[in-house]
Amino acid sequence: MTILETAVRQIARVLAVLSAGAIVVMVVAIACDVIVRNTTGASVRGMLELAETSLVISVFFGLAWAGVKGEHVCVTLLVDRFHEAATRLVQIVVWALSTVFISWLLYATVLRAIDSTTMREERFGLVRWPIYPMRWVIVAGLVALLLVALLNLARSVAGRLPMGPESELQAVLVQQERVAAQTEESLEALDKQVPGASAAETIPAGGTR
Structure with missing residues (x-):
């Protein structure tokens, strides 16, 4: 196991912990808002915005760990019938396309985050809630996912299986x-x-x- 692979695993693990914490915060925020609304008839200021923010963190910070654990959607109905050489070629093509797509997605997201930060994008509801920090959360999650895709591409080229349970x-x-x-x-x-x-x-x- 290379130093790069170890580093990617550690980054994904840290983001996964933050993702799990965000899920807890989201559940608590929604529960508090529901209880107070049923009791007093009014919502708690900022709870909805906090839940939405936690949702973004939980989703995008969990992507890399899903890639490391091999828990993303993967259908092997056809590939299981290929020979080893054909399977390796398919894996190389798949992870190469994934790397290109994630890179393009990351590029577009960075541009959007820069624009959002420049204009100090906010959400207007019961409270004024800044949106632009969450744009950078998405960027961080995509960067980690891109590292996983690059590492899996390198493993496929070297004839090794992509990261997963094994x-x-x-x-x-x-x-x-x-x-x-x-x-x-x-x-x-x-x-x-x-x-x-x-x-x-x-x-x-x-x-x-």
């Missing part, structure tokens, strides 16, 4: 091996400082050496 399991195994190696190095360093210390740590409580 690659996620491999990443976990690599992380466990790394932790085990670091633990072994720490024990060796401790043993050099205090001879027999690492062996003493392995003796059960109440046991004898």
Whole structure:
């Protein structure tokens, strides 16, 4: 697993956590608004806008993690009947087209975000709610998704499967091996400082050496 792949996974994981948090905020905001409306007959100022903002964050910050986990919509009814070489070619074409499309979408979104920021776009309701920060949230989500698409394209060209459950399991195994190696190095360093210390740590409580 390359450094780039590790970095993309970490970025997607952080965005996924923020996405999950946004879902919680959205649910709480809607619940509060419904309770207050049924109780007093009036809405809570800003709750609707907060829920809409949380919806944008939850959707676009979750795209990259779905790509990393391989949880996007994928129909393999036809590809499963191809030979390995044909399947690899299809994957290369699909991820190349996906990269081009996401790049075009990102370009258009950046232009729209710049215009929105320049005019300080707002939503007028019960409160004045700025819209332009959410334009940049969409940009950030698309950038992360583009990194995933580029990484999957590189994996397909190299003859590897796109990121998904198998690659996620491999990443976990690599992380466990790394932790085990670091633990072994720490024990060796401790043993050099205090001879027999690492062996003493392995003796059960109440046991004898």
